[in-house]
Amino acid sequence: MNRVVNVFRFVAGFVVIMVMTLIVMVAVTLLLPFRVARIYVCNWWGHVVGRSIVFLAGVTPQVNGWERLKGSMPAIFVMNHSSTLDAFSGIWMCPYGGCGVFKKEIVKVPFYGQLAWMSGHLLIDRGNTGKAVETLKDMAVFMNRHRLGIWIFPEGTRSRDGRLLPFKKGFVHMAIATGFPVVPVVVHGAHKNWEKGTFLGFKPMTMPVDVLPPIDTKGWKEETAAEHAQAVHDLMAATLADDQKPLPAPVAPLAAALQAPLAP
Numbered sequence: 001m002n003r004v005v006n007v008f009r010f011v012a013g014f015v016v017i018m019v020m021t022l023i024v025m026v027a028v029t030l031l032l033p034f035r036v037a038r039i040y041v042c043n044w045w046g047h048v049v050g051r052s053i054v055f056l057a058g059v060t061p062q063v064n065g066w067e068r069l070k071g072s073m074p075a076i077f078v079m080n081h082s083s084t085l086d087a088f089s090g091i092w093m094c095p096y097g098g099c100g101v102f103k104k105e106i107v108k109v110p111f112y113g114q115l116a117w118m119s120g121h122l123l124i125d126r127g128n129t130g131k132a133v134e135t136l137k138d139m140a141v142f143m144n145r146h147r148l149g150i151w152i153f154p155e156g157t158r159s160r161d162g163r164l165l166p167f168k169k170g171f172v173h174m175a176i177a178t179g180f181p182v183v184p185v186v187v188h189g190a191h192k193n194w195e196k197g198t199f200l201g202f203k204p205m206t207m208p209v210d211v212l213p214p215i216d217t218k219g220w221k222e223e224t225a226a227e228h229a230q231a232v233h234d235l236m237a238a239t240l241a242d243d244q245k246p247l248p249a250p251v252a253p254l255a256a257a258l259q260a261p262l263a264p
Helices: 002-030 035-056 067-071 085-093 104-108 112-118 129-146 170-178 222-239 253-259
Strands: 059-064 076-079 098-103 122-124 149-152 182-187 205-211
Touching: 002 035, 002 112, 035 059, 035 085, 035 098, 035 112, 059 085, 076 170, 085 149, 085 182, 085 205, 098 104, 098 129, 104 112, 104 122, 122 129, 129 149, 129 170, 149 170, 170 222, 182 222
Parallel strands: 059 205, 076 149, 076 182, 098 122, 098 149
Antiparallel strands: 182 205
16 A cells, blocks of 8 residues: 555655756746746745655655745755755755756756756856856856845765765855855655665655855855855764764774783
């Protein structure tokens, strides 16, 4: 019975994405000369589709600090990434005027990818770090001009076990370029929704989300970008449960030998 319900959830989710995307693609096609308008239209699409998919996945979100999302705009929202569900919970929570960041390969995903390409949101090449940073900086100029925010997964890829991965520095460069605050969004347990090794094994669950207070970035400098990224990483890691905290870095054999106590 559970398998039948889960197949229904998957099919219903695909239909929601397909129908809503076809409708909105007509609108964004008409709005091709107006990038900001396309961003706002796709924000509306994200709120409807994102919340629908979260519901169909059997997830009940509990957002603590919801008022900090809209209330912090324009801002740079950074969210941990441990599940396919994150893409949908992110576009649901992202306030109007918030731009998403997608890897360029997203265009290969039916419906969703084509809309991402036409949306006016940001597509980056993860395989070319220098080009990706420059794209983010160019986007920062556009954001400043139109007072737009951005929603980004600073790990750059999805964690396979739910544990927080190291952060890339792109969001720091954007914060320095815009002067916007950074708002950490910490999602708990999303990786448990679709059980590994199962066919559409959706697991109904409550998903707590903590929207942390905005971080003032006006004193941030390019020379200390790695330190700023690590500070935000550590703040989010401290908020996560033990099973999602990053594991300690492995100690090299030589270093381990040097740290070992001397025999009496």
